[in-house]
Amino acid sequence: MTAWTAGTLAAVLLAGGGIVGYVYHRLDGNIDAADLEGRLGDNRPASLSPGAKNILVVGSDSRDGMGDKYGKGFTTMQSDTLMVVHIAANREWATVVSLPRDSWVEIPTCQQDDGRSSRPHHSKINEAYALGGMNGDVSGAAACAIRTVEHNTGLRIDHFMSMDFQGFKGMVDAVDGVEVCPEEAIDDKKAHLKMDAGCQTIKGEKALGYVRARYSLGDGSDTSRIGRQQEFMSSLAKKAQSKLNDPKALFDFMEAFTSSLTTDRELAGVRPLYDLARSVQKIPANRLTFLTVPNYPRERDVPTDKANVVWQYPQAEELFTSLAEDREVNKKKLEAAAEESAALTPSQVRVSVLNGTGTPGRAAEVAAQLRAAGFQVVTTGNAAVPSERTTVEYPQGLRAHASVLSGRVPGAATAAGGTLPGVLTLTIGDDFRGVRS
Structure with a gap:
């Protein structure tokens, strides 16, 4: 339910208007x-840019107050969307990165309610x-989500926010709905949504269905839905800001926002939100960027997996490195680079380890990891001399x-070289940290 994030950003800005007394x-x-x-x-990424903030935001699939309409029988916390909001140290720009919920990543060890720890695995x-x-x-849900995002992005997460379905609906209703312009009529039974084509203002259940609809719109993928949600987010934020002089709308919006909000302890309060609002309220619209981590269907590397996506490298790494170093x-x-290299996936890369x-046995272990990620491993063996540094050589x-x-x-490290035509040489050094799948 990515669209609620616009409410998060807008509510932070609205908090800057000042709230006193009973309210x-x-x-x-x-x-x-x-x-x-x-x-x-203790094994967390270092904060490379003091003053910058990375906020993990979660759209929660909590059905509290929704009856059985959107499913029943849930005993765990359900996340529908994950995003990282990066706020620059100079407070002159911000970037919101969507992480598709179908992203195939390594889930690190996490603590569970019964005191046991889960094993690292991919999912x-x-x-x-x-x-x-x-x-x-x-x-526990927040902690495991933070650990997973930090492990796979290298970003140090400073804050956490989560909101559920009811909060999203309340924020949209408080601003009298948001205008959307579907090009085709929509009939999505899973999202409980039926709409005519053309521009119209939606709220309540219809707004919730619009941001949740997936299989009846676009190509049916989660990444396609994210693009539609990001447009909705932008519209919701603009509509909320237009209500600054409407006390009732302002209160209703903030009531819906805060009633469904969970944060880390440092951010849990109107005052911390107000302080954050003051620091970001001058960011111009053209320097607030919404994007999705570059990715492609995992089926291209693992033909049997038709349900997940993998992040596209090196573009994903370049994205997260830029944010870690607080570079806009x-x-x-980014999108042009990802599109240019979209045809090249691990399944087309031949490697000697x-x-x-x-x-x-180290070469065989790494070869297994590479094959799991879709690479073609053609040979394994021992390097002529020991190596402290892991290197990739290419013809x-x-x-x-x-x-x-x-x-x-x-x-x-990457360098020209190698001895086998058409094959990369990966030499495993003492600094080897594993293979991203």
Whole structure:
């Protein structure tokens, strides 16, 4: 339910208008806090840009108050959408990155309610929220989601926010709906949505259905839905800002927002939101960028997997590195680079794996990881000399192939070379940290 994030951003801006007295205390008391103390572990990414903020926002599939209309029988916390909001240290720009819920990533070890820890494994990224949130524990859900996003992006997450269906509906209703312009009529039974083509203002259940609809619109993918949701987000934010001089609309909007909001303890309150609002309210619209992490269907690497997507490297790594270093992302350039290399996937990359660590069997282990990620491993063996550094060597004409491989092997150095025509040489060094699947 990505569209609620516009409400998050808009509500933060609206909070800057000032809230006092009874209203302040009521709204302040609405916000729940997730206790993350001791749950995130010590092995976290370093904060490379003091002053910048990375906020993980979750659209929760909580059905509280919804009856059985959107499903029943849920015992875990359900996440419908994950996003990372990066706010620059100079507060002159911000980037919102959508992480498709079908992203195939590594879920790291997470604490569970019964005191046990889960094992690292690969799955859809939205499993992390459910895994940590067994029996409805939002703190555990938040912690596992943060650990998973940090593990796969290298970004240090500073804050957490989550909102459910009811909160989203309330925010849209408070601003008297949002205009959308579907090019074709919509009849989506799963999203409980029936709409005519053409521009119209929607709210309530229809607005919720519009942002949840998937299979009846576009190509039916989660990434296609994200694009539609981002447009809705922008419209909701603009509509909310237009209501700044309407006290009732302002209160209703903030009531809906805060009543369905859970944050980390540091951000749990109207005052922290107000302080954040003051720091970002001057960001111009043309420097607030919404984008989706570059990705493609995993089926291209693993023919049997028709349900997931994998992040496209090196573009995904370049995106997250830019944000970690607080460098503004050029959306058009990123998308153009991703489109240019879209035809090249791991299934088209041939690799020879050499063990430079001195640990027996290392080449075979890494070869198995590479095959799981879709690469063609043609040979394995031992390097002529030990190596501290993991390297990727490529023959003439295979630089793009090397970028695909090095993007899946964090920290690997890349250089021209290699001895086998048409084959990359991956030498495993002591610094090897695994293969991104």
